[in-house]
Amino acid sequence: MANGAAAAKTGGSSEAKLPTEFDDAVMWATWLYYADQLTQSEIAKQLNVSRATIVNLLQEAREREIVSIRISPQAFGRTAVARALMDKFGLDGAFVIPSGEEQSLVDRLGDAGARVLAEQIEDGDTVGVAWGRTVLAVANQISLPRPVRNVTVVQVSGSSTGEPEFSAELCTSLLSNRIHARCVNLLAPAVLSTRELKAMLLAEPVLKKQFELIHSTDRILFGVGDIGARSTVRVSGIASKAEIDTYVEQGAVAVIIGRFIDTHGRPIGGDHDDRMVGITLDELKQVKSRICVAGGSTKTAAITATLEAGYATHFVTDMATGEALLSV
Amino acid sequence: MANGAAAAKTGGSSEAKLPTEFDDAVMWATWLYYADQLTQSEIAKQLNVSRATIVNLLQEAREREIVSIRISPQAFGRTAVARALMDKFGLDGAFVIPSGEEQSLVDRLGDAGARVLAEQIEDGDTVGVAWGRTVLAVANQISLPRPVRNVTVVQVSGSSTGEPEFSAELCTSLLSNRIHARCVNLLAPAVLSTRELKAMLLAEPVLKKQFELIHSTDRILFGVGDIGARSTVRVSGIASKAEIDTYVEQGAVAVIIGRFIDTHGRPIGGDHDDRMVGITLDELKQVKSRICVAGGSTKTAAITATLEAGYATHFVTDMATGEALLSV
DNA sequence: CTTGTGTCTTGACATCTGTCATTGCCTGTT
DNA sequence: AACAGGCAATGACAGATGTCAAGACACAAG
Numbered sequence: 019m020a021n022g023a024a025a026a027k028t029g030g031s032s033e034a035k036l037p038t039e040f041d042d043a044v045m046w047a048t049w050l051y052y053a054d055q056l057t058q059s060e061i062a063k064q065l066n067v068s069r070a071t072i073v074n075l076l077q078e079a080r081e082r083e084i085v086s087i088r089i090s091p092q093a094f095g096r097t098a099v100a101r102a103l104m105d106k107f108g109l110d111g112a113f114v115i116p117s118g119e120e121q122s123l124v125d126r127l128g129d130a131g132a133r134v135l136a137e138q139i140e141d142g143d144t145v146g147v148a149w150g151r152t153v154l155a156v157a158n159q160i161s162l163p164r165p166v167r168n169v170t171v172v173q174v175s176g177s178s179t180g181e182p183e184f185s186a187e188l189c190t191s192l193l194s195n196r197i198h199a200r201c202v203n204l205l206a207p208a209v210l211s212t213r214e215l216k217a218m219l220l221a222e223p224v225l226k227k228q229f230e231l232i233h234s235t236d237r238i239l240f241g242v243g244d245i246g247a248r249s250t251v252r253v254s255g256i257a258s259k260a261e262i263d264t265y266v267e268q269g270a271v272a273v274i275i276g277r278f279i280d281t282h283g284r285p286i287g288g289d290h291d292d293r294m295v296g297i298t299l300d301e302l303k304q305v306k307s308r309i310c311v312a313g314g315s316t317k318t319a320a321i322t323a324t325l326e327a328g329y330a331t332h333f334v335t336d337m338a339t340g341e342a343l344l345s346v
Numbered sequence: 347m348a349n350g351a352a353a354a355k356t357g358g359s360s361e362a363k364l365p366t367e368f369d370d371a372v373m374w375a376t377w378l379y380y381a382d383q384l385t386q387s388e389i390a391k392q393l394n395v396s397r398a399t400i401v402n403l404l405q406e407a408r409e410r411e412i413v414s415i416r417i418s419p420q421a422f423g424r425t426a427v428a429r430a431l432m433d434k435f436g437l438d439g440a441f442v443i444p445s446g447e448e449q450s451l452v453d454r455l456g457d458a459g460a461r462v463l464a465e466q467i468e469d470g471d472t473v474g475v476a477w478g479r480t481v482l483a484v485a486n487q488i489s490l491p492r493p494v495r496n497v498t499v500v501q502v503s504g505s506s507t508g509e510p511e512f513s514a515e516l517c518t519s520l521l522s523n524r525i526h527a528r529c530v531n532l533l534a535p536a537v538l539s540t541r542e543l544k545a546m547l548l549a550e551p552v553l554k555k556q557f558e559l560i561h562s563t564d565r566i567l568f569g570v571g572d573i574g575a576r577s578t579v580r581v582s583g584i585a586s587k588a589e590i591d592t593y594v595e596q597g598a599v600a601v602i603i604g605r606f607i608d609t610h611g612r613p614i615g616g617d618h619d620d621r622m623v624g625i626t627l628d629e630l631k632q633v634k635s636r637i638c639v640a641g642g643s644t645k646t647a648a649i650t651a652t653l654e655a656g657y658a659t660h661f662v663t664d665m666a667t668g669e670a671l672l673s674v
Numbered sequence: 675c676t677t678g679t680g681t682c683t684t685g686a687c688a689t690c691t692g693t694c695a696t697t698g699c700c701t702g703t704t
Numbered sequence: 705a706a707c708a709g710g711c712a713a714t715g716a717c718a719g720a721t722g723t724c725a726a727g728a729c730a731c732a733a734g
Contacts, residue, residue: 042425046444049422052415053457054446057720064444068684073722084421087380088491093412094377097370116374116392118382129381137492163416163491164465385690396714401692 044084047075052085086163091134099340106344107325109333110307117338123313128155131311131334135239136160138307138332139197141167144231146174146238146297147193148275149186150250152311153241157193169199172231174238175276175296176208178256193239204228206295208256208276213292220295232297238305242312243273244320261290272320274329275302281319283327299329307331313339322346372412375403380413414491419462427668434672435653437661438635445666451641456483459639459662463567464488466635466660467525469495472559474502474566474625475521476603477514478578480639481569485521497527500559502566503604503624504536506584521567532556534623536584536604541620548623560625566633570640571601572648589618600648602657603630609647611655627657635659641667650674 043065050056050064051072058076062069079085091113094100100112115130117123135156139145143166147153171194173186187203194201206225210216219225243250245266251273252262262270268288269280277299278286285291285299302308310330312321315338322343325333335343371393378384378392379400386404390397407413419441422428428440443458445451463484467473471494475481499522501514515531522529534553538544547553571578573594579601580590590598596616597608605627606614613619613627630636638658640649643666650671653661663671 042427045422045425048417049443052417053443053461054454059720069721070684070723071682074683077722082421084418086416086418088414088416089376089380090412090414090492092493093410094373097373099370115377115381126382130377133381164418165420387690397691398693398715399713402712405692 044075044079044082047072048079048084051076083161086161088163089133091137099337099344102344103325103333103335103340107330107333108328109325109331111332112340113332113334114340115334115336117336120314123336124151124155125159127152127311127313127334127336128157129159131156131239131309132160134311134332134334135237135309136162136197138237138309139166139169142169143236144170144172144234145193145199146172146232146235146305147186147190148174148238148240149184149189150241150243151184152313153189153239154184154192156239156311157189157196160193160196162197165198169197170194170202170231171197171199172202172228172235173204174232174235176204176206176294178208178254184250202228202231204232204295208295209290210293210295213289216293216295233301233304235305237307237309238297238302239309239311240275240302242310242317242320242324244317245270245272246316249273249316256294257290264288264290272317272323274299274324279323279327281323283323283329302329309334311335315339315342318342318346372403372407372410375400376407376412379404411489414489416491417461419465427665427672430672431653431661431663431668435658435661436656437653437659439660440668441660441662442668443662443664445664448642451664452479452483453487455480455639455641455662455664456485456487459484459567459637460488462639462660462662463565463637464490464525466565466637467494467497469497471564472498472500472562473521473527474500474560474563474633475514475518476502476566476568477512477517478569478571479512480641481517481567482512482520484567484639485517485524488521488524490525493526497525498522498530498559499525499527500530500556500563501532502560502563504532504534504622506536506582512578530556530559532560532623536623537618538621538623541617544621544623561629561632563633565635565637566625566630567637567639568603568630570638570645570648570652572645573598573600574644577601577644584622585618592616592618600645600651602627602652607651607655609651611651611657630657637662639663643667643670646670646674 046065047061050061051058058069058072062072091111094113095104095111097114100114103109103112103114113130113134115126118126131152139162147157171190173190175186177186190203191201205228206219210219220229245251245262251257256276265278265286268286270278270286271281272279276294276296277291279299280286308330309332310324311334313335318339321339324330374393375389378389379386386397386400390400419439422441423432423439425442428442431437431440431442441458441462443454446454459480467490475485499518501518503514505514518531519529534547538547548557573579573590579585584604593606593614596614598606598614599609600607604622604624605619607627608614636658637660638652639662641663646667649667652658
């Protein structure tokens with residue numbers, strides 16, 4: 019009767035000065051439900067409250083992530099399509115989620131990507147973050163099972179004024195915030211008007227330091243953009259329509275972290291490319307763990323180019339896209 | 347309709363040579379249920395099977411630990427009783443589970459201890475394991491969320507022929523087996539007949555090496571035994587009734603890893619103690635992370651002695667025991 | 675003292691989930 | 705070809721869970 023849970027409610031007036039963050043009842047219910055496998059009714063009887071209250075307590079436990087459900091990426095790597103993708107593109111890992119409505123795909127991939135990334139992050143890591151709708155979806159949904167220490171999240175390409183809702187700064191700071199890591203935003207525009215200015219800017223001590231961090235990145239998270247009419251690159255503002263058209267003339271089929279590549283994944287250089295501030299594709303390949311999250315029927319060619327050139331070590335996609343990639 | 351799941355069932359006869367470990371359906375259901383939060387009926391409709399089948403798939407996913415539910419030890423450390431215990435005994439962490447029937451206590455504590463230990467183990471760790479009913483319960487229920495590499499589990503005290511169901515070897519090998527770690531059993535009896543023999547044995551290269559491992563242990567798991575009539579120490583065979591009585595005369599109230607301590611946690615030496623093979627209490631204190639799992643109304647004094655002397659850094663118990671410890 | 679406002683709790687209902695005996699299919703055997 | 709044995713899939717039922725509107729309570733303002 020007069021058990022710990024009851025005591026927790028009011029918590030004797032003697033030393034109830036602490037932030038009263040002490041809802042022991044939540045833990046109590048959590049343990050009995052998830053560890054001891056009692057039913058909600060049994061727990062309700064024990065705590066002398068209604069079952070509905072237990073439902074609420076358990077909901078709170080899930081919201082506050084006192085309990086969390088982990089889905090093994092290893093197991094997903096043993097899926098037929100995942101195996102085939104790993105084979106075909108020489109990946110270290112692949113994670114293929116069921117396909118649903120194309121509309122919610124970005125969010126669902128974000129969830130999957132978040133789980134894959136969360137699983138990898140360790141104490142002391144430096145994590146590079148690109149930008150884009152998909153990357154934002156990952157940032158939005160990531161949460162680490164256990165707290166990590168001394169993790170740094172670093173923005174790997176400059177900031178553009180044009181990107182509306184999924185800017186590089188937002189992706190980086192949101193992700194770092196959600197995992198309680200240090201956040202390093204790249205204090206430079208994505209594209210400068212002249213190479214000279216870019217060179218001068220990169221010579222600045224602040225930026226030098228930031229680029230050192232970028233080059234020492236342990237893991238990097240990025241998406242893949244296509245070149246279609248409604249593609250991210252066309253609304254992001256990192257390149258004008260004319261500039262994009264020039265790239266396309268030179269065979270561009272995809273954009274990774276702001277850089278354009280052709281069918282074989284070869285970087286397409288040029289003046290505009292030289293004026294961009296951010297990690298280069300050669301530098302990208304130096305990163306140990308490169309997590310690419312991408313999907314959607316319009317992106318097949320773009321993703322194929324990305325994966326064939328070995329830009330990713332880990333790839334997250336949905337079934338439909340995965341099968342499309344395999345049938346090429 | 348003709349989606350991936352359907353294809354997985356028979357898997358085109360062309361390349362179905364692999365071990366057919368490919369139950370994609372399990373992953374498919376797992377993801378839709380746990381990540382996308384669809385109901386079982388919705389998933390059943392998608393896969394064109396009955397809902398009962400989905401239930402089975404999900405059950406398999408849980409059994410094969412494709413999904414696992416994690417309960418945050420941090421959150422449990424914020425419980426009122428846990429905080430008080432940490433305060434009173436200067437612990438780094440405390441985990442207090444709800445009290446249930448005294449009969450199932452050992453198993454429930456084992457579950458809790460397993461979660462606490464599992465949370466701590468990292469790549470490259472050496473984990474010391476004592477023995478006892480409670481330690482066995484931990485070993486029996488532990489499972490790591492993600493695979494770890496290069497972990498060694500080492501038995502920290504000699505083997506006794508008398509221990510029936512919870513021998514040191516069993517505890518060690520079971521635990522190491524469950525987490526897929528290297529297992530090092532201590533190849534020596536728990537007690538030798540003379541100090542000389544013990545000295546000679548310890549001079550053996552094999553044992554020297556094993557003791558080096560014991561001294562480099564990162565974490566150690568142990569229980570607390572009391573001295574009562576039906577206590578573990580009296581059935582374990584590590585000491586005769588007369589020897590135990592001698593210890594008791596000298597003020598023994600508890601046994602940790604085979605060593606006897608008094609009310610203040612001071613080791614009680616003597617001839618028998620000198621003849622024992624295993625980690626000493628001084629050496630125990632050198633270990634960074636020392637996880638003690640213990641509970642039960644008969645053990646209050648024993649646990650108090652253990653904790654007050656600082657033998658543990660992390661303590662796992664149940665509510666009733668926790669409150670008893672605080673009221674002393 | 676009354677009223678208002680927000681939070682927490684509850685009971686009843688609709689839905690979702692687990693169980694289990696039964697069915698149907700495949701495989702290997704006679 | 706017929707048959708038995710093993711195994712996964714199924715439908716129907718009992719029980720567990722989530723939802724929601726209504727109620728209880730505490731506290732602040734009038």
